[in-house]
Amino acid sequence: MLCVLRTDDVLVGAPLYMEREMESKPREVGRVYLYLQMAPLTFSKPVALTGTHTFGRFGTAIAPLGDVNQDGYNDVAVGCPFGGEEHGGRVLIFNGNRDVLKQSLTLSQELKAAWTPSGSLPGYGFTLRGGQDLDSNQYPDLIVGAFGAGEVSVYRSRAVVSVEAAMTLTPRILNPDDRQCHLPQTDIMVTCLKVDVCAAVSGVGIPSSVDLRAELQLDWLKGTRGGVKRVLFLDTQQPHHTGLLTLGHSRPRACLSYTIYLREEDEFRDKLTPISLALNYSLAPPPPGQYLPPVLNHYSSTFLQEHAYILLDCGDDNICVPDLQLSAHMDRSELVIGDDNLVTLTITAVNRGEGAYETELHTLIPPGADYIGVKRRVESLSQPNCEYKMVNESRMVLCDLGNPMVAGTELSVGLRFSVQRLEDAGPKISFELQIHSSNKDNSKSNPVSLSLSIVAKAQLDLRGVSHPSQVVLPFPHWEPKEKPVKEDDVGPQVTHIYELHNSGPSSIQEAELQVGWPYRFHDENLLYAMEIKTDGPISCRTNTSLNPLGLQISTLQDTPELLGFLRNTSAPHRHRRAVTTAQSSSGKTLNCTNISCLRIMCVVGRLDHGQSAVVKIRSRLWVHTFLPRRNYPYILNSTVSFMVTAMPYRIQPPTLPQHSTSMGTLVLWGTPDVSFAVPLWVIILAILLGLLVLAMLTLAMWKCGFFDRAQPPAKDDVSDQEQLTSDQTGDA
Known part of the structure; x- marks a missing residue:
């Protein structure tokens, strides 16, 4: 029986069914047809289950199992005695569901002879018997026969544990200015929130004590994208934690409580994206000696997530809608092939709306252009930081305009480029500019394209x-x-x-x-x-x-x-x-x-x-x-x-x-x-030779005493001499 209807359904095996992928090469895979009895002696069109093992004889044996997973719908086992490696045999378990006609039966398990080294047993799955509870654990078991080995295998069903988990965040919106928690081993006060993880178990024949392993990942989407974790556990300052919940008949529900905190604003950029907290739970490994431990419900999710948000200055709805406007011009209109071609782009960015987060100016660099740096023009306005990056194999200059770029902000920057390698360029090249933010609404500015004509001049x-x-x-x-x-x-x-x-x-x-x-x-x-x-x-x-x-x-x-x-x-x-x-x-x-x-x-x-x-x-x-x-x-x-x-x-x-x-x-x-x-060097050489001859003549005249001749006496000396002569005459 595969469903909750009181009428019985029919399963028909066709182990020699051939599937024709190509007309000349059919594959023998086997098939089972399910006929649902819609009314007494009235059956639906058949639902086909096709085998996957060539020459496996899928459908040789069919056995109703009863409700193996205790979901309210009967299940079935189908033998494939020559399927698998070396045709060692397989048994496939199909679970029933509410809408078999649309979803068919769901393959949940594939059994093989596990105690043999190769996983093969001749004729394994040739005969099947199910629907009987051999160990009285309220779950039906299965017997598999292998006629080639003269052996049978007994499979006992394990208890199925269903878990209902919940995660509660208090508060959901983090205000960076509301610092109520003390960071251990520091004097720093931080913004924090409380996370409660609760779980309850249920199921038929489950043990009196079930250990549930709960792993909590903080801001887990940032981990998959290589971003910075914005929240951490307060006690360990780590982004993940694993706890243990012990549940059972006497304690069907249990909770774990954690405190996490928001990191400082200068440690991360993303303030808009929700902070995702992910919970993964599983049954803890059984203690040594425990026989036939339970399993989690195969059709129940073991993953749960909740979101926290950072409070933004965006009104009551906490949703920022910016109004980004961009304008730009260049200091020249044409480029000459072979010249240095220095170009300065003067760019003005304005936000006339609410705060824009992780705001960046994207400047796509055309082929032949090289980024030189920032030229500061307007000293009265703040200057953004710009850097060269490769984004999806495109060369770009990214300028940080603020996080957030608050309402009324106006920024101006001059980007300097050298444009060369224009030999194969077309009639013009263009710089493409646009402002991007991480806001969901109105996240981009108007695009701006600045073109330069290319000319050849010699x-x-x-x-x-x-x-x-x-x-x-x-x-x-x-x-x-x-x-x-x-x-x-x-x-x-x-x-x-x-x-x-x-x-x-x-x-x-x-x-x-x-x-x-x-x-x-x-x-x-x-x-x-x-x-x-x-x-x-x-x-x-x-x-x-x-x-x-x-x-x-x-x-x-x-x-x-x-x-x-x-x-x-x-x-x-x-x-x-x-x-x-x-x-x-x-x-x-x-x-x-x-x-x-x-x-x-x-x-x-x-x-x-x-x-x-x-x-x-x-x-x-x-x-x-x-x-x-x-x-x-x-x-x-x-x-x-x-x-x-x-x-x-x-x-x-x-x-x-x-x-x-x-x-x-x-x-x-x-x-x-x-x-x-007459070359100039001849004139200079002639002058130098003349000066040399003059110097040599002067030296020769000085050596000959030309400059040592006695000078004639002065007038006073003559008067003294005459007076002396007259005096000598008088004395005589």
């Missing part, structure tokens, strides 16, 4: 030098040859150097640089190009070949001035000389508009901030061209231009940098103006 400087800047003809003891063999036979060397320098802050990916070289006038050579050298990420080509006459190239060393220029091309220049044009001098200008020019096309690779690309064009002035044109000065101008074609970023500027200029070499007849060619 300042490119084009400079050059002509060495020499002027050539004075004629050369003494030199005449040009009609058929030159060596480059020295043509004329003096003239070198132009061009530098493309990136002053940043952004980099460029590629640029084109073009040089127009004053090469020929009709059929006469002007500056005969010998070779082109480059330094940095640049490569050049020409529209015609260099040195078409195949002149023998001389081994020449660069002058100190030229070497100094080359050394400084890749470094930032504090004092840059402008491109020399020489157009202010009188003379006829020859450039690509009125002569034939050699076209030099150069491709410049990536130039980062502070890097340069240098082109050096070495040539010879073709003096034979200028001999028939004596006394006529000329300016030989080369033109140079560049145009950036790409930058290495997703973001491209609306216009790419470009510029053009010219540089000239003056050719004239007469006395050379050499003032330009």
